[in-house]
Amino acid sequence: TIEFVRATQLQGNEEPSGPSPPSQAQQKESVQAVRRSLPVFPFREELLAAIADHQVLIIEGETGSGKTTQIPQYLFEEGYTKKGMKIACTQPRRVAAMSVAARVAREMGVKLGNEVGYSIRFEDCTSERTVLRYMTDGMLLREFLSEPDLASYSVVMIDEAHERTLHTDILFGLIKDVARFRPELKVLVASATLDTARFSTFFDDAPVFRIPGRRFPVDIFYTKAPEADYLEACVVSVLQIHVTQPPGDILVFLTGQEEIEAACEMLQDRCRRLGSKIRELLVLPIYANLPSDMQARIFQPTPPGARKVVVATNIAETSLTIEGIIYVLDPGFCKQKSYNPRTGMESLTVTPCSKASANQRAGRAGRVAAGKCFRLYTAWAYQHELEETTVPEIQRTSLGNVVLLLKSLGIHDLMHFDFLDPPPYETLLLALEQLYALGALNHLGELTTSGRKMAELPVDPMLSKMILASEKYSCSEEILTVAAMLSVNNSIFYRPKDKVVHADNARVNFFLPGGDHLVLLNVYTQWAESGYSSQWCYENFVQFRSMRRARDVREQLEGLLERVEVGLSSCQGDYIRVRKAITAGYFYHTARLTRSGYRTVKQQQTVFIHPNSSLFEEQPRWLLYHELVLTTKEFMRQVLEIESSWLLEVAPHYYKAKELEDPHSKKMPKKIGKTREELG
Numbered sequence: 001t002i003e004f005v006r007a008t009q010l011q012g013n014e015e016p017s018g019p020s021p022p023s024q025a026q027q028k029e030s031v032q033a034v035r036r037s038l039p040v041f042p043f044r045e046e047l048l049a050a051i052a053d054h055q056v057l058i059i060e061g062e063t064g065s066g067k068t069t070q071i072p073q074y075l076f077e078e079g080y081t082k083k084g085m086k087i088a089c090t091q092p093r094r095v096a097a098m099s100v101a102a103r104v105a106r107e108m109g110v111k112l113g114n115e116v117g118y119s120i121r122f123e124d125c126t127s128e129r130t131v132l133r134y135m136t137d138g139m140l141l142r143e144f145l146s147e148p149d150l151a152s153y154s155v156v157m158i159d160e161a162h163e164r165t166l167h168t169d170i171l172f173g174l175i176k177d178v179a180r181f182r183p184e185l186k187v188l189v190a191s192a193t194l195d196t197a198r199f200s201t202f203f204d205d206a207p208v209f210r211i212p213g214r215r216f217p218v219d220i221f222y223t224k225a226p227e228a229d230y231l232e233a234c235v236v237s238v239l240q241i242h243v244t245q246p247p248g249d250i251l252v253f254l255t256g257q258e259e260i261e262a263a264c265e266m267l268q269d270r271c272r273r274l275g276s277k278i279r280e281l282l283v284l285p286i287y288a289n290l291p292s293d294m295q296a297r298i299f300q301p302t303p304p305g306a307r308k309v310v311v312a313t314n315i316a317e318t319s320l321t322i323e324g325i326i327y328v329l330d331p332g333f334c335k336q337k338s339y340n341p342r343t344g345m346e347s348l349t350v351t352p353c354s355k356a357s358a359n360q361r362a363g364r365a366g367r368v369a370a371g372k373c374f375r376l377y378t379a380w381a382y383q384h385e386l387e388e389t390t391v392p393e394i395q396r397t398s399l400g401n402v403v404l405l406l407k408s409l410g411i412h413d414l415m416h417f418d419f420l421d422p423p424p425y426e427t428l429l430l431a432l433e434q435l436y437a438l439g440a441l442n443h444l445g446e447l448t449t450s451g452r453k454m455a456e457l458p459v460d461p462m463l464s465k466m467i468l469a470s471e472k473y474s475c476s477e478e479i480l481t482v483a484a485m486l487s488v489n490n491s492i493f494y495r496p497k498d499k500v501v502h503a504d505n506a507r508v509n510f511f512l513p514g515g516d517h518l519v520l521l522n523v524y525t526q527w528a529e530s531g532y533s534s535q536w537c538y539e540n541f542v543q544f545r546s547m548r549r550a551r552d553v554r555e556q557l558e559g560l561l562e563r564v565e566v567g568l569s570s571c572q573g574d575y576i577r578v579r580k581a582i583t584a585g586y587f588y589h590t591a592r593l594t595r596s597g598y599r600t601v602k603q604q605q606t607v608f609i610h611p612n613s614s615l616f617e618e619q620p621r622w623l624l625y626h627e628l629v630l631t632t633k634e635f636m637r638q639v640l641e642i643e644s645s646w647l648l649e650v651a652p653h654y655y656k657a658k659e660l661e662d663p664h665s666k667k668m669p670k671k672i673g674k675t676r677e678e679l680g
């Protein structure tokens, strides 16, 4: 067991009614009754009046008060979608956009994709009739490319503004500008109870509309001592809560799909072993790549006598509200991107969350009754080790994508763009340099023809460049597949705990000389030959739904080829051409083997081949990688063997022959690094 100590209480504004689950009656009420019971409802008229009176309105309200699902409906009912005008509501997360749109469609009694729809990258569930459009912030950003003044929208609601994602931050600047010359456009900025004063200042002191939410007190508990293995600690704590605490569902915050799946498996396993000794525990995961039917399950009411535990990413922090949560279990971590503009290295790491995050998470326990939050860290750690707030994404990510987009919108002077918080100068400079190296910008920093095409493709500049280069190497068929497989990244192979050996063998069977990109190509090609069969996936330990998604992505990219003037062609088995086209996009991400292991070519950073790579044992002298992941070390994921001469062929302006010479070309160390077994 894990020992928790009660330390503080998150104050509520409601009388603690004692921990009791939400009444069954409440869950069965009609949709309209539920709508009327939300905290935003009493403010409907006042809110609509404020929107009529002001062009920009900041809306602050507790999570779950009905901002996302109700406000667009109020606007619809009020006639804001007359004359074919549309309402956009942005979400930082794909899952939130999908799930909320589905909910609103149900509340309005329409089919999803008709009046209400969603649009996320590579998936458009809207039609001509769609007037309420839930979309990711990135998708609205791309709308500017086809409609720079957003003329078909009467209202734009930037939701979850407190998340401060890169795309949301860029939207702020663009929309502020559009609002100036479209006085009839309404702009709503909705946020949890954080940071609203800053938004107001940014939008020329726009008024803040506050929706008081219901908050029951939440008791906060900390562990007595730090926990070494938080995943194990999570599983133990969930069972402990299940056995010792009164009814009410549990929400657990983990950092990503792999962790969530592992935790769910462990929980189910232990429940099975305990059998009828404990009451039924429903274990439900929620993360970005979960198929939508599985997503919907987390919202279904818990059957009487059972308890539900939802194991979620940050998505459940403020984007989604699950009814009936009384207990929150918070290990205190989240996955965060970080970027080093000096080296140009972007990595995704599990880091401690901020105090603001921790408190939002705790708040999730007090929505229907007094709740409890168990933090898997000490009170001391909370005080001394957590940052106050999360640094906005714009300050810890690469900007290549966004800079390319802004350039295509005709915004040249990026240094003076109206940023809520400006990105670091070096990051902006490096983005410009990289786009220049990729041939997207000329030496004056202006968009080239090739740059314009790159902006047309909804993928990162390096990936776009790779696709464009496939024209020259006549291998667009193969490159499209590689691009699609890379974008469903890391969820291709299935590795169940009880069949690890079989799964690993199946994976090794796909290996082809050359590297991981060709392995991905091989998997897809064989799957296509099987007639896109799910049985084939099952037999080969390949995830069917990832493959299906790759197929969707591939189709969409194929549809865009004409726009960027790339013809369909196949390399006919000449994989050198495929590898060269990949190199033409990824010449920035190269490493060479030195006496002391791999070093990136330009910056001389120490990096390692990921143990899952097909080249892990091979250790080729020159390689390129798709991405870096920092866990215990900087690992290169998706690695391809290249020849140094190709770098001169695809990027003569970037590489000089001299820096690609091998000073010790004859004698190379035989093996560097540990074997797979040693790494475990």
Ligand code: ADP
Residues within 6 Å of the ligand: 038, 061, 062, 063, 064, 065, 066, 067, 068, 069, 070, 099, 100, 102, 103, 299, 318, 319, 320, 321, 322, 323
């Ligand atoms: P806010 O945006 O203020 O956080 P929402 O509009 O997201 O609030 O949520 C309002 C209510 O709608 C909540 O009670 C939530 O549980 C419910 N809700 C939202 N999405 C779904 C869904 N997909 N299924 C069932 N209920 C949902």
Ligand code: MG
Residues within 6 Å of the ligand: 064, 067, 068, 069, 159, 160, 318, 319
């Ligand atoms: Mg919301």
